[in-house]
Amino acid sequence: MLKSVGYMENVEVFDVPGKGRGLRATKEVWAGDVLFAEPSFAAVVFDSMAEQVCHNCFRRQPKLHRCGQCKFAQYCNRTCQRAAWEEHKLECAAVKAFGKVPNENIRLAARILWRLDKEGGVVSDTQLTSLDDLENHVSDMTEEDLKDLKIDIHNFLDYWPHNSRQHKVEEISHILGVINCNGFSMSDQRGLNAVGVGLFPNLCLVNHDCWPNCTVILNNGNQTAVNTLFHTQRRIELRALGKISVGEELMVAYVDFLNVSSERKRLLKQQYFFDCTCKHCTEHIKDDLMLAGKEVDGKKASEEEVKEVMEYSLKMLEKIDKARTEGNYHEVVKICRECLEKQEQVLADTHIYMLRVLSTASEVLAYLQFMEEAATYARKMVEGYMKLYHPNNAALGMGTMRAGVTHWQAGLIEVGHSMICKAYAILMVTHGPTHPITKDLEAMRTQTEMELRLFQQNEYVYHSMREAALKNQPMSLRAEPVVEGIKNLFRRK
Structure with missing residues (x-):
């Protein structure tokens, strides 16, 4: 040693x-x-976040206070500014x-x-x-x-x-x-x-x-x-x-598992300069699931069909990224629906191209307040994730959390509560009990548990109360969806 x-x-x-x-x-x-x-x-x-995030505690804040000297660094308040001064003074x-x-x-x-x-x-x-x-x-x-x-x-x-x-x-x-x-x-x-x-x-x-x-x-x-x-x-x-x-x-x-082994190896070589020799890369574990064709009554889609839909999916994913970057979310939804219609005929529910489209579709539809459709896609995404990811993977936990909240917002209380509980169990391991996300989930779990109890006692009363609550206090728009989540914890160029 x-x-x-x-x-x-x-x-x-x-x-x-x-x-x-x-x-x-x-x-x-x-x-x-x-x-x-x-x-x-x-x-x-980051340069791109310099005016949105406190330079001391890295929290996003709607209103930040600029350093009076350099006019660059921004802080939540005087407390954060004083705490950062030792590290900032020479930079200033x-x-x-x-x-x-x-x-x-x-x-x-x-x-x-x-x-x-x-x-x-x-x-x-x-x-x-x-x-x-x-x-x-x-x-x-x-x-x-x-x-x-x-x-x-x-x-x-x-x-x-x-x-x-x-x-x-x-x-x-x-x-x-x-x-x-x-x-x-x-x-x-x-x-x-x-x-x-x-x-x-x-x-x-x-x-x-x-x-x-x-x-x-x-x-x-x-x-x-x-x-x-x-x-x-x-x-x-x-x-x-x-x-x-x-x-x-x-x-x-260092990289997200939701790529076939050859792509993970390429990314690792490009960014970290080594050849991955882990068991999952050497034995190509789960590559078959990530590229699988759909099986109906024991009959699998042909290699030609799968290849054709994969090529189509790549083109559509480029269009989705372009529309999303431009903030044209209705166009994103339109392309996702078209793409999924073709994919669902040929690709397995674990195919990574389908999972990418499902993830984007569910997130953007939730942002646009089409909750029931968003919940459907989110559930399919999580079902695929569960067959691919480590059971305690943070990306699986975050995806399950998002799906659970979307189901709850759509009024699908039973599935929503179940998913929120599953997400909470994962994030207790990956994030710990004191992390803000875990605390939010704990509060959500308590709330959905109470709602579920009411739902099971009297479904009519539950729906009436929920409808009245939504009328009196309309659900606010969710934050604008972002392309990158926390899947890649390590920095990429």
Whole structure:
């Protein structure tokens, strides 16, 4: 075993043949147990989210207060601004002097180097690796990526203050390379959208498996209390998805499982520069389900039929993405309906192209308030997910939650309550009991349980009360649907 830089109670660093270093369990743990929690070494909000998200706690807020000095950083309130000042003060002066705001990679690299200059590469007893020891994969980059890296280095040198310690190009290149292949996407308080990127040294030691035994969740902490003594730190938590024995390597999925093995391998090679040799990729497990044709009375759709509908589906998915990007949601629904009509004749309910269309259709229809149709598609989507995903996969939990809420909004209380309970059981493992999503689900579970009891006692009274409630307080529009959910926790280019 390699000598650890720091010490953690539940994990240790060790040599993994063919992979370099990894982490393994030093204690037996069970589903939902937290193996370790780690604050970011440094983190920044994405360029595109700079005016929508607090730069301290990464929460989305309708009204933010701008930093009076640099006019760039935005905060929930004075409390968040004071809490962020230690990390922001050098950035604040640099942005003012530079006259503009550099991109998120440069801002994150600068924050990392300022912290390295002040505290060194290991900032706590629980940090298991220094930043110097992390892989940067600069030598593996394509010519196009190297061009982008050189531009970032050039802009970094223009941005970096003359009164700060000067760094060699190799050091800057290393940090930018580490960010590229180790940066972790950070979500807002609801865990639904990526809003920033951070670096977590211990997390960088956890290797990939397409069917992992752990998951990573961001806990935004509580930094809204006026008294800083009651603040809790923003951190990631590595949580067990099932029983993990002493000595077992800890693994997370760098890419979403809902791709055939060849596509997952391509994505991993492109972004993380390694060939995946996990069992699911080597043995192509579940690839057949993801590309399966429909079977009726023991007779399967022919390969030619499946191939034809797959080619058609790809074209339609491009049209769906275009209409969605333009905000033309009625057109999105129209294309989805046409596509599903063809797919349902030929493709199995686990085919990934059908699941993608079902996901989009259910989300957009719910946004447009066509709840019953949205619920139908959402249920089909979840049924497919359950045959493909790990039973404690966060994407399965989120999909089931969305389907449950959609059924409830459509007045389908029995199915809605059942799905909400299933989602709650999954998210208790993947997110834990204190996460805002889990708390919301717990409240929803209690509410639907009460409604279900009333429904079972007197169905007529239930429907009358519900109808009256909806008339008196119309259901508000849901938030505009977004293309990316939390399926890919690790950052992609």
